[in-house]
Amino acid sequence: MPFIPHTEEDIQKMLETIGAQSIDQLFDEIPTHLRAGALDAIPPARSEMEIMRLMSDRAEQDSGALCFIGAGAYEHHIPAAVWDIATRGEFMTAYTPYQAEASQGTLQLIYEFQSMMTALTGLDVSNASLYDGASGLAEAVLMAIRANRKSKSKRVLIAGTVHPLYKKVVNSIVHNQQIELVEVAFDSTSLTTDVSALAQYEGEDFAALIIAQPNFFGTLEDIHQLTDWAHQQKMLVIGVVNPTAASLISPPGEWGENGADIAVGEGQPMGIPLASGGPYFGFICCKQALVRQMPGRIIGRTVDLDGKEGFALTLQAREQHIRRSKATSNICTNQGLAVTAATIYMSLLGQEGIERVARACHANTNRLVGLLSAVPGVEVISTGPRFHEFVLRLPKSSRLVLEHMAVQGVLGGHDLSDTYPDLENCILVCVTETKTEQDLNGYVNALEVSLKELETVEC
Amino acid sequence: MPFIPHTEEDIQKMLETIGAQSIDQLFDEIPTHLRAGALDAIPPARSEMEIMRLMSDRAEQDSGALCFIGAGAYEHHIPAAVWDIATRGEFMTAYTPYQAEASQGTLQLIYEFQSMMTALTGLDVSNASLYDGASGLAEAVLMAIRANRKSKSKRVLIAGTVHPLYKKVVNSIVHNQQIELVEVAFDSTSLTTDVSALAQYEGEDFAALIIAQPNFFGTLEDIHQLTDWAHQQKMLVIGVVNPTAASLISPPGEWGENGADIAVGEGQPMGIPLASGGPYFGFICCKQALVRQMPGRIIGRTVDLDGKEGFALTLQAREQHIRRSKATSNICTNQGLAVTAATIYMSLLGQEGIERVARACHANTNRLVGLLSAVPGVEVISTGPRFHEFVLRLPKSSRLVLEHMAVQGVLGGHDLSDTYPDLENCILVCVTETKTEQDLNGYVNALEVSLKELETVEC
């Protein structure tokens, strides 16, 4: 019985204590006809050795490609120390820190995490994390609607340059509460949100404006103008940001005259592996005045009976286990283990290190853009200032080119064709600090070979 | 400066405290002409990311083969928990437990290790480990010569079926002390040590007889007869044993009338990865009467000032840091981390688990022997009872067959031709519990293909 320590003798002793004849008798309150039969669709038990073998083969199947896909999940170097320490049993196998005295490790760590996120975003307060960036944005929308005292609207403006999957997730989560997302069209030349496109919404009542920086296309928005416009319209500003980029480019707290009100984003770049999409974590930060509208757990610093510093869950009156149907959100778990890793990552890198990573990503991206200028037929159409992604237009079917590149072991980018009819045969390419000169040449080579193959096929 | 925390300000502050102008000044007692120049042959520093990339590629180069080599190092399933816990910082980055009060974790663990090794070998006492099985045997030889009060001889009899590399290592280590190893010829048909071959040594003065069980060829010796013969000749008996096998077959403590006096062996099968040959650990166990002649560290159970149970290094008067030139050995470090892993492994497996592993190895080995009977031209020449290795005679050059098999991703065995002129074109094949039916068929297939290829070449 894997993981069950009971011997036959233990079982007999326990049944005697209980006064039962058999384990089955303990289920005698359950109508017999409800009992499950054999679970034939479930395979029989295997040993750890067998499972390792099976799963190593499967992991191997998914390995070996050079990845230039970003689109919301980014490959970065993760220091070995990060997960070595995050996976110590005391962090990994603890529960939510309900017993504060026996959970000071996790509690202090989250307090430090909150401090780091406020430092990076330039805002006042942070929570202990949300599930991911996309659902975090949904929570930010709900929060903005609750928090904006100048607006009674349940409508929110969202830049068209925000990640398309984020828009879907937000909609899935908020639409049952009759909340409406109104999308601002983006400029298909600059691939940014033109402030002039906002003019039509002037005077209307929206609870908030959502902007992404860098935006989904990797391009930098004029966030100062956008922020100031929204504030003039009495909207709150929600910034969707990349934490790596925030070390280099203007963070939400510095946007416009007064800074964004809420910042959310995907925490994955801070030491979390790509890992098929999770567990990642969403972060949310805001101005001090909004703290009581923030969803999820928050850790505060306080003192114990002896006046000694300590940490505890605070403002729990916002949460579901206290407020039930009146809570700010139904959220219960955070992404504690991912936050643990991120906190160690941010400590190891610091501002200097994260900025170096950001700069290396940026430089490598520009380097690939430079190399691509020599490839006939392709065009980098995102020409404005960028962070670490760009949009490449291909002379052939983007789906086919990507397939051909994949066969050569290069994941060439994320296909934009289906989502954006204006961007036919365009792909979103990401280059991080992990890519060497040789990798970039490998990209170009795979692309050229693929284009040539497709040329031949068509002849 | 990787791993060096000093900022410029720190350095200035420290130099001021010291009263020095520069760091270089701290080296002013060293003649200037002795200072090293630039170390051009050493490459410049790299970041962790660059190193990971480089070394992942190198690790990849060495990967992917199905391994049927044993010959002293065995592939077994290692439970994930083993190294997860052994590599916790508190185990991995501690030093020798000189400050017992601050090292109870390591000390108790080693005490438990010693207890497990005595349980497995059936002897009374164990030390805290030696470097590896081969050097452990050298220490056992030195120990036996010191310990055998009935003999003044510096000669030791060693079965010819002992691992050939062990024989070399023992010789390297002991020959400067004028100790002589006398090798007993083995029966080239049974591949065991025939007791009749010992007759010629009767009446001669030897300090000890060394026997391996299973022997190098994977075959089981008649250890009871051999042990009793040696004891009759007033020799001590040193058994070289495999700890996995010891769970299934007669352990040294049960050999003959009185049991072997000393057991040594390679601890690697107890949860230590193959890892290019180390770090492994040697174990050494002996009868109680010999404990003061044992080399290396020993942990004892005692009490503290309050009478509470605790653990400490004991019998240190045997060791070099106390006895200096009169110590039992120059050994200082043990293989603590490997022992930590092995202790966890033995706890997880227990007698039942290790025995199941041993039985699975044995059964798989016999299964492959069975499959090979259908391959024309090859012959399993070790026909006696075996553990998990056998000797296979090939109809072609063993070197070439192994090369051809390797190209197909199968490491077919260890070549015996060079070491044993009698065993021309013979290889030593090992099958552990890690091999599936499919793997065994893969072996047979690779062998058949190789033989066929070599057939063709010769035509």
Next chain:
Amino acid sequence: MLIFERGVKGRTATAQAPLVKAEATDIPDSLMRKNKAALPEVSELQVVRHYTNLSRKNFSIDTQFYPLGSCTMKYNPRGAHRVASLPGFLNRHPLAPESYSQGYLASVYELQEILKEVTGMAGVSLSPMAGAQGEFAGVAMIRAYHEKRGDHERSEIIVPIAAHGTNPATAVMCGYKVKEIPVLNDGDVDVEALKEAVGPQTAGIMMTNPSTCGVFERQIEVIAKVVHDAGGLLYYDGANLNAILGKVRPGDMGFDVLHMNLHKTFATPHGGGGPGSGPVAVGERLLPYLPTPIAGIEDAGGEPDYCWLGEEALPDSIGRLSAFMGNAGIILRAYIYALFVGRDGMQRVSEFSTLNANYMAKKLADAGFDLAYKDRRATHEFIITLSKQAKELGVTAMDFAKRLLDYGYHAPTTYFPLLVPECLLIEPTETESIDEMDGFVDAMIQILKEAESSADLVKGAPYTQPVKRLDDVKAARELDVSYKP
């Protein structure tokens, strides 16, 4: 000491960032960051030492018995963690093409099949990232179902008073009103009250079974009939699935939809508060509404070809709940756990967790503690109430909980469910041995003795932890939630 306080200006862990600091001259100055983020400036050793030492201030399953009721703190197999951490799994981009995803997809697909079988449902989506998101998905599907049928009048979700706080909070997030119904003294739902509560406005009911009272809801078939007859659907909160795994299937009890907490029932690490994973399983009626994406199979003969099913395949889906496909690493761990446990092992989980809980309950009762539902079988957990001790000795459930920490045991869940005063909800799980449970019971007996002879000792506990009891009021009033240098 905070990690920030260990830093000094200019100190870095040099090996961890690119050695060269690249230019970024093409970004306009106005878009560049003006003030450096005040992150820690520390060495690699300082980081390792700081966080290693912080970890040592936690209780955890790996170090302590942790009988936290409703949380299923069982052993998290190290093997599952190891396998899920294979580089091939860690390095796969969520948007990688299916040609580089077959290993992952095969695992996900098979887990879906296993969960369908063990819950008795027709379809599974693994995408919800936690129990609460699973609840959301479940109720959103109920809503989508009614709306699709044009049944727009259903505005209420019924919730028994003993339910987890997430249940009512979720109903509200899905745009429903919450109607609470009482629970009887024996722990079962008040069926008469339920009958009065249902009507054309009823969208559904959210329940756990066994309930948070630690007893099996015996009227479940009646309840199902009442709700179904009223046109509502039944939602099963999988928080307590460990109690019945493989023994009784929610689908067979009449539930239409449920979520599972993989981090509980399928033994993935809780990570100090997450990540979790909250797959949903549904009966035939709700199949079209499952959240996307789901792993599918294209069986073109030969090797199966796995694929993602998204919006195109499921046009009526309630949609996507995460940017990618949920907490993949947790899903993998749960799959691996299922492989470990296997067909026969599933019901052993419920059998031995139930055996353990009944054993502890009996031992504690024999020692003079009051069981909240003493005439009922315990399920995988049970409740003791310390009302008597609170009244007679002035020692509360909280005091017992804190004192247990000094004895090296994590406290059970306190003051939940809300309807039992001064309660401890105790869940040993099936992976604990009789020795650990006996040790816990002995500690409880000892604390009771202490409470009788020196109540202040117990009321001042804990004494052996990094801090004593903390001032929660100060924490909320003088809010300090981030370090300011």
Next chain:
Amino acid sequence: MLIFERGVKGRTATAQAPLVKAEATDIPDSLMRKNKAALPEVSELQVVRHYTNLSRKNFSIDTQFYPLGSCTMKYNPRGAHRVASLPGFLNRHPLAPESYSQGYLASVYELQEILKEVTGMAGVSLSPMAGAQGEFAGVAMIRAYHEKRGDHERSEIIVPIAAHGTNPATAVMCGYKVKEIPVLNDGDVDVEALKEAVGPQTAGIMMTNPSTCGVFERQIEVIAKVVHDAGGLLYYDGANLNAILGKVRPGDMGFDVLHMNLHKTFATPHGGGGPGSGPVAVGERLLPYLPTPIAGIEDAGGEPDYCWLGEEALPDSIGRLSAFMGNAGIILRAYIYALFVGRDGMQRVSEFSTLNANYMAKKLADAGFDLAYKDRRATHEFIITLSKQAKELGVTAMDFAKRLLDYGYHAPTTYFPLLVPECLLIEPTETESIDEMDGFVDAMIQILKEAESSADLVKGAPYTQPVKRLDDVKAARELDVSYKP
């Protein structure tokens, strides 16, 4: 509690062994085991919890400042551990063909080259498995050298009295007699005594530089000349190599052979007492005697082809010292560390370890502690002597050491070297920050105050560890070195 005591008959961690128990009927009964080994019978959770908790009873670099003199307890990069643990390295069989060994061999070869350069020697063998085995290899090579030349009269190895115990023990293992020579009050070797000691019987001298007195041997060139003139060779004990790494090379000082402790100087984990790795480096004269195997290169143009050099290539080798090729995993870690540190970083190691030691020495001296060699520069370590305190207050070096544990610092090395009474040998290493060192000095000052006001407090320490001082006499007299059920 011992792991054995947690077990009960029949309990197993089922997932960890083959699920089927195979037959072994072909082995004769007489060769089968009669009595089952009394190993623990425990569950997987019990094992994880037991050893996790045991680990928490250790001090370590990852948790504490650990200034253990002569042991170089510096940060062990987690990256080196991670890389050395890649499956490709862990799964490689030591006897795998060279076609499956190029990755490993390339790394080993390059480390050999790095070590040659940083020691100023002509050849390196990585095979010795620890410092003591490196010493053995070194002296065995000296012996082989003399024997090869037919110089059979050399029967003595000279060892300064301050040397590590392994030095004389090694000389004896190589069949030599040991002649000890004194050390002067300033810590340097008594050159006059050396001159008297050498002669045709001198095989060589074993020294460290800096010596265990924590000072640089200023007469090293004179010593080298004296020994060489007498026909002897110089052996360098690399225990203190951290002090001069990249700054002064043993080869340039006149040494003929040395060993290095990779686990010290190259920052591989000490593992609670090992494994270590003790490569040897030699000058031209000893090249033929290096222990086998060594990584070699066959440069046939194009990609280099790495190979093992064994007996055939080195017929005069002292032979093989381990079954395979030494502690490969430690060698890999050291190579990775060398890549991290790089060309320029090598001498930073000695510079900053020296800076730290001199800083601490000065702070302690200013606080009233007596330095053993107060007129000398400290190297990477230094000695304080507590003779005054022992005499005046009755508080010994051991008492200070034990009391430091209560302050959260591992004690320095005590009572070594033997020639300094009541000494603490303190080695902070280059990876510790000024803050940690200041904290340690403050603790020493505090303990001194305690010793002055309440000596018994210090003499009774430690109080905060899992146990108080242990009865070593009982441990040796009533020998209990293994658990008997």
